[in-house]
Amino acid sequence: MSILITNIKELVQVRDSNVTLVSGSNMKHLPILTNAYLYIVDDTIVEFGDMKDCENIEAETTIDATGKVVLPTWCDSHTHIVYAGNRVSEFVDRINGLSYAEIANRGGGILNSAKKLQSSTEDELYEQASERLKNLIKLGTGAIEIKSGYGLTVEAELKMLRVIKRLKKEFPVKVKPTLLAAHAIPEGYKNNKTAFIDLVINELIPKVAKEKLAQYIDVFCEKGYFDLKDTDRILEAGKKYGFTPKIHVNQFNAFGGIALGVKHNALSVDHLEELNTEDIEALKGSNTIPVALPLCSYFLSIPYTPARDLINAELPLAIASDYNPGSTPSGNMNQVVSAACIKLKLTPEEAINAATINGAYAMEISTMYGSICRGKKANVMITKAIPSYQYLPYAFGDHLIETVIINGQVY
Numbered sequence: 001m002s003i004l005i006t007n008i009k010e011l012v013q014v015r016d017s018n019v020t021l022v023s024g025s026n027m028k029h030l031p032i033l034t035n036a037y038l039y040i041v042d043d044t045i046v047e048f049g050d051m052k053d054c055e056n057i058e059a060e061t062t063i064d065a066t067g068k069v070v071l072p073t074w075c076d077s078h079t080h081i082v083y084a085g086n087r088v089s090e091f092v093d094r095i096n097g098l099s100y101a102e103i104a105n106r107g108g109g110i111l112n113s114a115k116k117l118q119s120s121t122e123d124e125l126y127e128q129a130s131e132r133l134k135n136l137i138k139l140g141t142g143a144i145e146i147k148s149g150y151g152l153t154v155e156a157e158l159k160m161l162r163v164i165k166r167l168k169k170e171f172p173v174k175v176k177p178t179l180l181a182a183h184a185i186p187e188g189y190k191n192n193k194t195a196f197i198d199l200v201i202n203e204l205i206p207k208v209a210k211e212k213l214a215q216y217i218d219v220f221c222e223k224g225y226f227d228l229k230d231t232d233r234i235l236e237a238g239k240k241y242g243f244t245p246k247i248h249v250n251q252f253n254a255f256g257g258i259a260l261g262v263k264h265n266a267l268s269v270d271h272l273e274e275l276n277t278e279d280i281e282a283l284k285g286s287n288t289i290p291v292a293l294p295l296c297s298y299f300l301s302i303p304y305t306p307a308r309d310l311i312n313a314e315l316p317l318a319i320a321s322d323y324n325p326g327s328t329p330s331g332n333m334n335q336v337v338s339a340a341c342i343k344l345k346l347t348p349e350e351a352i353n354a355a356t357i358n359g360a361y362a363m364e365i366s367t368m369y370g371s372i373c374r375g376k377k378a379n380v381m382i383t384k385a386i387p388s389y390q391y392l393p394y395a396f397g398d399h400l401i402e403t404v405i406i407n408g409q410v411y
Ligand SMILES: N=CN[C@@H](CCC(=O)O)C(=O)O
Pocket: 109, 110, 113, 220, 248, 251, 296, 322, 324, 325, 326, 327, 328
């Protein structure tokens, strides 16, 4: 199967194969070809270039992209799309004045989602999550990380991870599974957090490793959830079983979680709404990428990640959706890119780099995803006719993605 996309107004994020991460001032640069073509054979990008050079290329399918922009599909490196039902009532409670923390303290929040998830079957969870994933593909997501963490029992966590495994098998998008081993302290362990952590370390992690259900290990390192010592223990145990850390830190409080992540050579540290100079210093010279989740800040009305400080410190930055029922009930990466421009003050070039190649880096797939590059996976999207790629974040409420191609197949 071959596809030739012709007359592309702007072919965005054209890279050499050795570029797998863009940092600091380099993020301002987004390589573009105008009046271009793109040639795909099977699931691979084979060639691209100026329209005048594509005369002799023959393809089974030709797509005329006159007036349209072509980009690599979004790489969403932080989601929780396997969950049961919704938390609309908490949304209304917050509008009426309760805070996220107050709702959690009343047994709502993550514990509420855990209750719903524990009483759902694997099939029910799969149906709900696959609906979400289908919608995300239409919005241009071509690679996604998915976390467990709403199980809070060994069995329910395994159930979540088996659903993620099934999504990975049934869907064409690249799926990366994460064991969010410690997301909240279950009701029954309220007065004995150590016993819960022991359960995670002695039962959950070994079972997940045995069934090969996850690649990454995550902890919600936050006041009222898991402190530095807890996080350290869990990451250490996870690493012994081959899991790479990717952690939730600095969402509400900054108390050294980022340095801890760096110490464990975490692939990413995510949230970072609260950030101090020590946190930025800790990231310098590390392989750990900071990940901002601007739609979480929008939905919860909490501070936005000071992304400019990170980029100005010459660090890389990825942006992701954080799609989950409590703090971000949306996985629309087009909105994430817009919010990154409007609220994090990223330029469109920086935001697109953060949502493509750097998002791919935060899932260890940037040698194959996240840019238009010969030999990379043919995961690309074609917009409607628009003035330029900068129009994407500008027209923040419009659905501008017209065609999505995943592994060389049109969706
Ligand atoms: N902060 C921790 N976990 C999720 C939200 C969990 C929830 O409220 O259900 C997050 O990344 O925002």
